[in-house]
Amino acid sequence: MEIQPSRQSDDTDLRRAYVHLAEAQRLSQTGSFTWDFDRGELLWSEELCRIFEFDPATTITTDLVGQFVHPADLPAFAATLEGAAAGGDVDLPYRIVTASGVLKHLHAVGHRIDYDAERPVIIGAVQDVTERKVAEEALDRARADLAHVARVATLSALTASIAHEVNQPLTSLVTNASTCVRMLAADPPNLDLARTTAQRTIRDANRASEVIQRLRAMFVRNEPAAEAVDLNEAAAEILALTSSELLSARVEVHADFADALPSIRGDRIQLQQVMLNLVLNARDAMLAVDDRPRTLRIATIADGPGQVRFSVRDAGSGVAPDSLGRLFDAFYTTKSEGMGIGLSISQSIIQGHEGRIWAAPNEDGPGATFSFSLPFGVADSPEPVSKDL
Numbered sequence: 001m002e003i004q005p006s007r008q009s010d011d012t013d014l015r016r017a018y019v020h021l022a023e024a025q026r027l028s029q030t031g032s033f034t035w036d037f038d039r040g041e042l043l044w045s046e047e048l049c050r051i052f053e054f055d056p057a058t059t060i061t062t063d064l065v066g067q068f069v070h071p072a073d074l075p076a077f078a079a080t081l082e083g084a085a086a087g088g089d090v091d092l093p094y095r096i097v098t099a100s101g102v103l104k105h106l107h108a109v110g111h112r113i114d115y116d117a118e119r120p121v122i123i124g125a126v127q128d129v130t131e132r133k134v135a136e137e138a139l140d141r142a143r144a145d146l147a148h149v150a151r152v153a154t155l156s157a158l159t160a161s162i163a164h165e166v167n168q169p170l171t172s173l174v175t176n177a178s179t180c181v182r183m184l185a186a187d188p189p190n191l192d193l194a195r196t197t198a199q200r201t202i203r204d205a206n207r208a209s210e211v212i213q214r215l216r217a218m219f220v221r222n223e224p225a226a227e228a229v230d231l232n233e234a235a236a237e238i239l240a241l242t243s244s245e246l247l248s249a250r251v252e253v254h255a256d257f258a259d260a261l262p263s264i265r266g267d268r269i270q271l272q273q274v275m276l277n278l279v280l281n282a283r284d285a286m287l288a289v290d291d292r293p294r295t296l297r298i299a300t301i302a303d304g305p306g307q308v309r310f311s312v313r314d315a316g317s318g319v320a321p322d323s324l325g326r327l328f329d330a331f332y333t334t335k336s337e338g339m340g341i342g343l344s345i346s347q348s349i350i351q352g353h354e355g356r357i358w359a360a361p362n363e364d365g366p367g368a369t370f371s372f373s374l375p376f377g378v379a380d381s382p383e384p385v386s387k388d389l
């Protein structure tokens with residue numbers, strides 16, 4: 001005899017399925033909704049009401065929901081509603097501020113279902129991703145702190161070089177000011193030359209103040225910037241900053257900067273931190289070299305479609321093939337005083353700029369070449385190592 005399921009067991013199954021679903025939604029902090037946009041009807045699950053702090057009896061409308069969306073996310077929210085009504089998919093990270101003032105990060109996904117051609121609806125899910133977001137932000141901040149501390153430590157080890165960089169325009173300033181005084185004291189005073197040397201004095205004073213401003217920017221912890229960066233200019237500054245350091249290590253520097261290199265969008269200080277790491281590593285790799293010139297070649301080049309490349313080539317110890325894969329790992333170092341974080345931070349910075357960084361042994365001589373390439377005209381803001389370094 002065939003057993004017909006009783007109506008009661010239907011109800012029990014349905015109730016069980018409902019409890020199961022509601023519990024799963026609670027556990028995953030994911031609510032669901034159905035939106036019948038022709039009739040303006042929104043059906044929300046209990047969990048979605050809980051996420052928004054709405055009473056489950058509330059009549060929900062898109063206008064009501066919009067009142068709780070973070071003002072900065074409202075345009076994207078409105079565009080997604082419009083797109084969804086026109087048949088597009090929903091995939092929207094956004095923030096809300098609930099009635100009790102809690103800021104939440106949500107992620108909505110959904111799509112249109114035409115199971116009744118007369119009455120298409122949008123079915124979707126909204127997940128509360130606040131905890132993950134907060135954890136990601138804490139990680140970003142920790143990375144940024146580490147990168148900042150590493151930069152300051154590197155710069156602090158360059159005190160002599162920095163003093164030289166600051167001193168140069170100051171010396172020329174004093175010379176020009178003294179010449180100016182002499183020209184004025186002459187009989188008759190040489191006013192033309194006095195004027196010229198006074199103008200040079202102003203130029204040198206401006207240069208000195210620029211140098212100090214640049215150095216200050218490298219020491220302080222700035223908000224991340226998404227500015228136009230000229231890699232040639234940035235690299236020239238790093239060479240100026242390290243020149244006496246490289247000179248005292250008997251490193252011969254050759255610069256080969258491409259003309260008319262497109263600017264990239266990014267954080268100049270972060271990118272200079274990478275350049276500084278690569279240049280100082282190249283110097284370190286050549287400290288034991290005594291049988292050949294300690295040549296360092298620093299170059300920029302337009303690299304394939306939409307990319308610019310920066311590279312530092314040395315004639316140092318080189319990298320063994322089996323350590324190539326570990327160079328960018330945190331705490332990998334072969335130096336007695338090394339920390340092993342320079343390349344790992346450099347990699348985070350370059351990846352945050354949607355770029356790539358790599359090392360390769362030189363094929364036509366001793367040493368290695370470290371390079372990074374960055375897209376230009378694409379990235380609006382560096383994700384970075386995050387945010388502020």
Ligand code: ADP
Pocket residue numbers: 277281282285314316317318319327332333334335337338339340341342343344368370
């Ligand atoms: P650290 O300089 O403190 O060791 P890094 O992360 O900057 O940390 O570098 C990690 C390791 O990568 C170095 O210890 C070294 O073994 C290797 N390395 C980096 N640059 C070069 C280079 N130009 N030539 C050879 N090895 C290098």
